[in-house]
Amino acid sequence: MGYKVDFKQMNHIFEQLSDEYDIYAPKRFKKQGRYSDTDIVRYDRVENIEDVVFDQKSDYPAKEVLSPITQPLFYFTEDEYRESKVNDKKILIFMRPCDVHAMERQNRVYLQNGGFEDFYYKRLQEKVKIVLMECCTGWDTCFCVSMGTNKTDEYSIGVRCLDNELLVEVKDDEFNSYFEDAANDDFKVEFIEKNQIEVKIPEIKDKEVLAKLKEHPMWQSFNSRCISCGACTIACSTCTCFTTTDIMYNENMNIGERKRTSASCQIDGFSDMAGGHSFRPTAGDRMRYKILHKFHDYKARFKDYHMCVGCGRCTSRCPEYISVTKTVEKMAAAIEEIEREGK
Amino acid sequence: MNHDIDIKKLRINCFRQSKVAGEFMLQLRVPGSLIEAKYLQIVQDIAQNWGNGTFHIGMRQTLNIPGIKYENIEEVNKYIKNYIHDIEVEMCDVDMDVNEHGYPTIGARNIMSCIGNSHCIKANVNTYQLARKIEKLIFPSHYHIKVSIAGCPNDCAKGHFNDFGIMGIAKMEYHQERCIGCGACVRACEHHATRVLSLNKDGKIDKDTCCCVGCGECVIACPTSAWTRQEKTFYRVTLGGRTGKQYPRMGKIFLNWISEEALLQVFGNWQKFSAWVMDNKPEYLHGGHLIDISGYPKFKELILDGVELNPECLVAEELYWTENEQRANIHLKPLSQHKKAGPKE
Amino acid sequence: MNNPVKPIPCEIIDIKKESLLEYTFKVKTDIQPDHGQFLQLSIPKIGEAPISVSAHGEGWMDFTIRSVGKVTDEIFNKQVGDTLFLRGPYGHGWPVEDEFKGKHLVVVTGGTGLAPVRSMLNTCFENDGYVKSLTLISGFKNEEGIIFKEELKKWKEKFTTYYTLDRDKIDGWNVGFVTDYVKEVPFDSFDGNYAVVVVGPPIMMKLTAEKIMSLGVPEEKIWVSFERKMSCAVGKCGHCRIDETYVCLDGPVFNYTKAKYLVD
Numbered sequence: 001m002g003y004k005v006d007f008k009q010m011n012h013i014f015e016q017l018s019d020e021y022d023i024y025a026p027k028r029f030k031k032q033g034r035y036s037d038t039d040i041v042r043y044d045r046v047e048n049i050e051d052v053v054f055d056q057k058s059d060y061p062a063k064e065v066l067s068p069i070t071q072p073l074f075y076f077t078e079d080e081y082r083e084s085k086v087n088d089k090k091i092l093i094f095m096r097p098c099d100v101h102a103m104e105r106q107n108r109v110y111l112q113n114g115g116f117e118d119f120y121y122k123r124l125q126e127k128v129k130i131v132l133m134e135c136c137t138g139w140d141t142c143f144c145v146s147m148g149t150n151k152t153d154e155y156s157i158g159v160r161c162l163d164n165e166l167l168v169e170v171k172d173d174e175f176n177s178y179f180e181d182a183a184n185d186d187f188k189v190e191f192i193e194k195n196q197i198e199v200k201i202p203e204i205k206d207k208e209v210l211a212k213l214k215e216h217p218m219w220q221s222f223n224s225r226c227i228s229c230g231a232c233t234i235a236c237s238t239c240t241c242f243t244t245t246d247i248m249y250n251e252n253m254n255i256g257e258r259k260r261t262s263a264s265c266q267i268d269g270f271s272d273m274a275g276g277h278s279f280r281p282t283a284g285d286r287m288r289y290k291i292l293h294k295f296h297d298y299k300a301r302f303k304d305y306h307m308c309v310g311c312g313r314c315t316s317r318c319p320e321y322i323s324v325t326k327t328v329e330k331m332a333a334a335i336e337e338i339e340r341e342g343k
Numbered sequence: 344m345n346h347d348i349d350i351k352k353l354r355i356n357c358f359r360q361s362k363v364a365g366e367f368m369l370q371l372r373v374p375g376s377l378i379e380a381k382y383l384q385i386v387q388d389i390a391q392n393w394g395n396g397t398f399h400i401g402m403r404q405t406l407n408i409p410g411i412k413y414e415n416i417e418e419v420n421k422y423i424k425n426y427i428h429d430i431e432v433e434m435c436d437v438d439m440d441v442n443e444h445g446y447p448t449i450g451a452r453n454i455m456s457c458i459g460n461s462h463c464i465k466a467n468v469n470t471y472q473l474a475r476k477i478e479k480l481i482f483p484s485h486y487h488i489k490v491s492i493a494g495c496p497n498d499c500a501k502g503h504f505n506d507f508g509i510m511g512i513a514k515m516e517y518h519q520e521r522c523i524g525c526g527a528c529v530r531a532c533e534h535h536a537t538r539v540l541s542l543n544k545d546g547k548i549d550k551d552t553c554c555c556v557g558c559g560e561c562v563i564a565c566p567t568s569a570w571t572r573q574e575k576t577f578y579r580v581t582l583g584g585r586t587g588k589q590y591p592r593m594g595k596i597f598l599n600w601i602s603e604e605a606l607l608q609v610f611g612n613w614q615k616f617s618a619w620v621m622d623n624k625p626e627y628l629h630g631g632h633l634i635d636i637s638g639y640p641k642f643k644e645l646i647l648d649g650v651e652l653n654p655e656c657l658v659a660e661e662l663y664w665t666e667n668e669q670r671a672n673i674h675l676k677p678l679s680q681h682k683k684a685g686p687k688e
Numbered sequence: 689m690n691n692p693v694k695p696i697p698c699e700i701i702d703i704k705k706e707s708l709l710e711y712t713f714k715v716k717t718d719i720q721p722d723h724g725q726f727l728q729l730s731i732p733k734i735g736e737a738p739i740s741v742s743a744h745g746e747g748w749m750d751f752t753i754r755s756v757g758k759v760t761d762e763i764f765n766k767q768v769g770d771t772l773f774l775r776g777p778y779g780h781g782w783p784v785e786d787e788f789k790g791k792h793l794v795v796v797t798g799g800t801g802l803a804p805v806r807s808m809l810n811t812c813f814e815n816d817g818y819v820k821s822l823t824l825i826s827g828f829k830n831e832e833g834i835i836f837k838e839e840l841k842k843w844k845e846k847f848t849t850y851y852t853l854d855r856d857k858i859d860g861w862n863v864g865f866v867t868d869y870v871k872e873v874p875f876d877s878f879d880g881n882y883a884v885v886v887v888g889p890p891i892m893m894k895l896t897a898e899k900i901m902s903l904g905v906p907e908e909k910i911w912v913s914f915e916r917k918m919s920c921a922v923g924k925c926g927h928c929r930i931d932e933t934y935v936c937l938d939g940p941v942f943n944y945t946k947a948k949y950l951v952d
Contacts, residue, residue, distance in 0.1 A: 017761070032571035036460045036494075036513065036559065040568050060568070068951035069521050069567060073693065079771055081695050109580050114923035114937035119691035121924075207949050214951055229527055231566035241926030244693075244919040245524075246735045247545040258735075261546065263919075263927070264566070271927065271952065273917045274737060275754065277890065279952035289952075292931070315515045319563075 003168040003182035007293070010049040010166055013178045017092060018047070021129070025094035033059075034319065043093075052094055054161040057139050061237040061313060062099040063106060065091065066124045067262070069234070073120060074258040083119070090127045091202040093182035094159075097191060098142075098311040101149035102237030103128075105309065108302050109240045113124035117149065119258070128170065134189045141312030143197045143325055151191040161284040163312040175214040178202050192278065199325045201306060202332035204296050209338055214292075216334045219284035225320055230264030232314035233290065238307050241265060266288055291327055301310045345413055354627075355485070357446040358416055361409060368399075368409040369419060371426060372446070374454045374482075375474025375492070376404040377461070385426050393419050403489070420445030435478040437573040450625065451481040452489045454500075455671075459494035459511070466494025467559050468576050470513025473603065480610040485625035486617035488555055489585075490610075496536075496556045496579060503593045504629030507610075508581035512557030512600070513572035514655070521569035531564035533595055557600070577655065578606050583631045583664055590629075590673060597662065602653040609650055616645040620684045623654045637684040692922050695730050695773035700766055701748065708832040710740060710800065711764060712752045719749060723808040724781030724913060724941050727751070728921045729763075730773045738918045738936070740804035741777065742836075752803040778921045779940050782808055782885065782911065788819060792878040796825045796866050796896050797864055798888025802835060804913050804940075805887055810839070813846055820881065822847040823873050827866035827888075830856050834851060866892070867899045875905055887913040897944055910944035 005013065013298040014023060027044040028051075031037060041053045042060035072084040095103070103125075110121035112117035132155035144150040156172030170176050204210050233239045248256040263270060265284050273280040280286050298307030308324070315323045344365045353360070358367040369389065386406050390398050395410025411419055421443045429436040439447065455476055457463065459470030470492045480487055492509040493500035502508020524546030532540040536558050539551040557577065561570040577600045584594030598609070617625070620633045634642045639662045641687075647658070668674075702714035721727070721741045729751060730736035743750035753763055766772065782788065782805070793812065795805055814818050824847045828834050831853065845847060850869040852862035862869065866888075873884065884905060886896045893912045900908055914935045919925035921936045928935035930950045942950065 029568075029571070031574045032516075032568060034563055034565075034568070035464050036511075036572055036576075037469070041572075042568070069523060069569075070519075079697055081773065084692060109926075110924055114934065116692045116922035116924070117690070118922075118924050119689055120695065122835065192544050211949060211951065228910065229564065229566045230523070230525055234523070234567045239926075240924065242919060243925065243927070244736055246730075258730075260919075262523050262567075263925070264523065264525070265926065271917050273915065275915075277915070279916075285952075292930070297929070297932045317566075 001170045001179070002185040002187040003170070003179045004165060004185040004187070005168060005179070005182045006165045007049050009182060009296045014047060014049060016178055020090055021092040021271055022087070022089045023047075023092045023094075024062075025131075026056075026062075028053050035238070046094075049166065052133075052161075054133060056318070057096075057142070057311070057312070057313070059317060060235060061102065061311065062093055062095050063102060063237055063239075065093055066103070066128070067106065067110070067121060067240065067242075069262045070259055071120060072257050072259050076246070076254075076256055076258060078254045084257075086123060090129065091124060092129050092131055092156075094131045094133050095155075095207040096133050096311075098135075098144045098147075098149045098309045099237060100130055100132065100152045101144075101147075101309045102311065104140045104154070105238045105298070105305075106240055113301075129174075130155040130157075132189055134158060134160040134191075136190050136192050138192050138195050139312065139316075140196050141315040141323075141325075142192075143199050143310035143312060145192060145195045145310070146197070146199045146201070147306060147308055147310035150195075155189075158187075160187065160189070195310075197312075197325050198294050199226050199310075200332065201295050201328060202335045204335060205339075209335060209342070210292075210296070212338045212342075213331070213334060214288060216338070218330050218334045219288040220282075222284040222287040222322070223282050225322055226266070226287055227320055228266050228268055228283045228286060229319065230267040231317045231319060232322075233264040233266055234262060235313035235317035236294075237309055237311045237313065238294070239264075241270075265293075287322075287327070291324070293329060294302050294324075295328055295331070348413055353413075353416070354523070355447075355449050356416075356420070356444070357449050358411070359407075363410070366395075366409070367411050367413060367416060369394075369406050369411055369423070370401055370405040370407050370449075370453075371419050371423065372407060372430065372453045372482075373404055374430065374478040375456050375471030376454075377456075377471040378430060378434070380404075382426060382429075385423070388420060389422065401453070404455045405453045410514070411505060416445075421458055426642070431478070431482065435475040435482075437479050437482055439483050448484045448485050450483065450485040450487050451478075452487065454478055454481075454492065455505070456492035457494050457500040459492070463494055464563065465497060465559070466511060467513045467557070467572065468494055468578070470494050470500070470511065473511075476603075476607055477610050480607065481613055484614050484617075486614055486621070486630075487625075487628060487631040488613055488617070496558045500642045502584070503581050504584040504586055504591075505581075505594065506583065506585070506634075508594050509606070510575050510579045510581075512579050513559050513561070513562075514557060514575070514577060515549060515555070515561060516571050516573055517550065518569050518571065519547055523567055523569070524548075525566065527564040527566060528561035528570055531560040535560045575602065580606065580609075581660075582662065583634050585629060585631045588669060589640070590668050592664045592666040594666055595659065595662050597659050599657040600653075600655040602656065605650055605652050605656060609646055612646045612648055612650065616642060619645060621683065622687045632682075633684075636677045636682045641684065693775060693920060695736075695775045697771045698774050700770050700772055700807055702766050703766070703768055703861075706752060706835040706837075708750055709755045710833075710835045711755070712750050713763070713766070713772065714748055714750050715774065716747060716846050717749050717774065718747060718813060719774070719777060720744065721749070721777035722781035723784055723811065724804050725777035726804075726921075726940060727774050727776030727778065728918070729753075730775075736741045736919070738778070738915075738921055740913075740940070742803040743808045743810060744807055750806075752800065752806070754800050755881070764893070776921065776938055780938065782913075782941055784808060784811070787911070788885075789821060790881075792821045792823075792882035793819045794823045794825070794870075794873050794875075794882060794884045796827040796870060796884070796886045796888075796900075798827050798866060798892035798896075799829060799833060800835065801888030801913075802826055805885060806839070808885075809843060809847075813843060816846075821851075823875075824848070825852075825866045825869045827854065827892075829854050831858055867896050870896065870900050871903060873903075875903055882909060884910045885912075886910060890914075893947075897948075906946040907948065910947075912942055912944060912947045913940045913948070914942065914950070915940065 158169035294308040456470035460466035580595030580598040582597035740754040916928035
């Protein structure tokens with residue numbers, strides 16, 4: 001069913017929904033940007049439709065709702081680890097098509113990889129319903145069309161934001177009741193067909209080419225360009241890596257918390273082991289590791305699609321102007337060179 | 344050529360004497376050092392019609408046109424009427440009558456500033472907007488004051504060598520739940536600032552708030568927005584810096600964490616303070632010297648008179664400058680030569 | 689809902705000093721790992737780390753831990769009767785049944801790399817005929833680093849052994865690297881019916897494998913065990929990933945045909 005509601009009506013619906021749902025959406029945090037007098041847009045609980053930022057791509061991805069940057073796993077004593085709790089409300093998340101696909105990719109890692117289900121991710125993910133934010137124009141770092149993530153069917157509600165009203169497409173019958181008083185409309189979500197950027201993801205045809213690509217000098221150019229801050233991976237819709245640490249509330253009584261914190265393969269120390277061994281010592285090595293994961297390794301493991309969804313947040317957030325799509329293009333040229341020389 | 348010229352009057356009119364007989368250099372004020380590029384046409388016109396075809400970017404960020412003959416000054420002053428009106432009245436909301444006689448005074452010097460956060464990634468504040476607000480408070484006045492505004496404590500604007508050096512600073516907020524313990528802020532603080540951050544055993548950041556200079560390097564370095572600036576902007580103000588042939592010195596911190604509102608009130612008292620020191624008779628003497636004559640405690644009393652300081656603001660109880668005396672015992676002189684503050688009998 | 693990262697408390701029933709830096713902790717547990725698998729071992733307030741099982745039996749398991757990093761530093765404060773927390777076992781261990789049993793087995797270890805093969809060596813020792821022959825080449829940096837001294841001595845009885853220290857000369861020990869001794873192994877006489885296990889620091893494994901291959905050993909007969917940083921051990925945290933391979937899930941034991949491509 002389709003509807004048309006003004007913001008006032010929508011806020012009333014938000015109020016009704018909030019009995020059962022926590023609603024998350026991209027929200028503006030004024031003057032909290034990297035540079036002064038700039039804002040950031042990131043996911044948070046919202047109570048009003050006015051809080052939902054439609055006209056800008058969020059700086060940080062939707063994944064923060066299901067895999068927050070930090071979360072408690074256990075509270076422990078000398079002889080017990082007790083799981084942290086979450087509230088029992090369901091979760092409604094405003095997402096764009098790329099974000100929906102990104103969640104799919106995270107599901108693969110958190111819910112399937114190795115046959116293990118992550119308890120903490122699952123208990124949130126299984127409560128999620130999606131409000132799809134129609135996204136027909138994108139921004140200058142987007143390349144979802146190239147990654148095949150510009151369209152999706154996986155949503156309960158689809159919305160288009162007009163000046164102060166919303167066009168709504170309800171796909172999940174459960175939500176029709178909330179719109180009983182709304183005017184009918186034949187709105188159906190539309191999708192972007194062409195981005196400003198197009199990128200062709202190169203095939204790496206075998207292990208030999210991969211081995212040569214890893215050695216290719218192109219990666220070394222990042223030793224001077226990349227500052228290894230990890231902003232790209234925190235901004236990435238699909239990165240899942242984390243580190244587990246224990247913190248003490250009381251040293252004497254041995255009570256504390258085991259928590260999970262997002263980790264970045266771009267930051268020096270990611271691979272450090274207790275014995276002193278570590279891998280990928282240079283920024284170039286780490287960039288290669290990230291790019292290959294997004295555009296080769298993940299697909300090699302899980303088959304059908306690449307990890308990257310083309311949201312472009314890594315490019316947008318990079319303080320050193322390193323473009324992921326330009327990097328992929330350089331990689332494609334390197335592969336061509338390797339194959340040419342191999343003949 | 345006219346050999347009977349009142350060069351002091353011309354100086355107040357913002358025309359500086361040249362070593363070339365009969366020639367002067369016009370100094371156009373650019374408060375906050377940022378104006379629309381269209382005004383470069385005015386500089387070019389003056390330089391080509393009345394000057395020697397060159398212009399100099401003034402040391403205080405004025406636009407200087409040298410080689411103007413004395414007999415052309417009247418015409419030049421007529422020509423710059425619109426510029427003065429645009430810049431001072433329109434842009435800075437200065438309360439003044441603009442006439443065909445050029446600048447009414449050179450007293451309060453051009454307010455310098457770095458580009459600030461209208462461009463610079465390091466800046467915490469919009470420097471030119473603040474400069475325009477201060478311009479309204481100190482100009483036109485015959486009392487000398489040199490002000491320079493920097494967007495951050497790096498002080499590229501060299502406020503440390505001005506009577507008042509203003510630096511935009513920020514109070515930070517630490518969102519612990521967003522911190523991944525990467526240590527980028529710790530390294531940035533150590534490299535660029537005062538080493539007030541450290542990584543604790545829980546993988547989070549400890550901060551020595553006391554020694555934080557409020558530069559925002561931690562915010563710039565943070566990959567997760569765990570560090571953000573608070574919405575309200577603050578300023579640090581150094582006092583009494585100067586260059587000079589006698590006793591150059593670097594300004595010392597007078598105010599820290601002052602709000603813009605309170606800062607503007609401080610500048611609102613400048614003329615009153617100067618008038619008291621000089622007994623209402625302006626002289627060609629810079630602000631720092633007036634503070635020397637009055638002494639810091641008296642200065643503090645008068646400049647903060649009626650100012651509603653924000654609760655975060657810290658004020659120097661005492662100030663002890665370190666001068667670089669250009670000759671030994673430069674301050675030793677007969678008592679009769681000592682300058683006296685306040686009403687003359 | 690099952691939580692795969694929830695640690696289970698286990699009582700420490702014995703602590704044995706192996707060397708200056710290494711201790712073996714014996715814990716009471718019913719977990720029965722395969723040879724070469726590892727567990728996540730955690731101590732409240734310090735954290736978790738992957739540790740390979742150095743021996744196991746009915747109702748017990750041994751972990752040999754080197755005193756490095758904060759986890760292991762703290763573990764040395766533990767006493768018999770205290771609790772350790774475990775979860776696992778994880779990963780793929782040595783393919784003993786499919787690839788080693790009934791063959792000539794050559795085991796080359798560097799330093800604490802001896803720990804993940806210890807239980808397998810004991811199985812071969814205790815069950816005559818389990819393997820056709822066993823050659824053990826074990827190297828350590830110096831005398832202080834030698835672990836499982838008694839067992840090394842015991843193994844001499846049935847295995848062909850080459851024990852070596854990098855530089856120091858002591859009684860009964862050779863001097864040099866393990867790579868210097870692999871040429872002593874009569875691979876030609878094995879009639880193709882053999883397997884080689886190499887485990888130790890990354891560079892040791894690479895150089896040893898290359899050396900062995902230069903002696904005509906095909907790469908598919910070589911098996912190695914990787915050690916990587918891990919936070920979860922269940923394929924989520926990403927730390928141990930190399931290309932499409934997760935060491936925690938697909939390893940830590942790899943055939944060299946695969947391992948040679950695992951460039952970090």
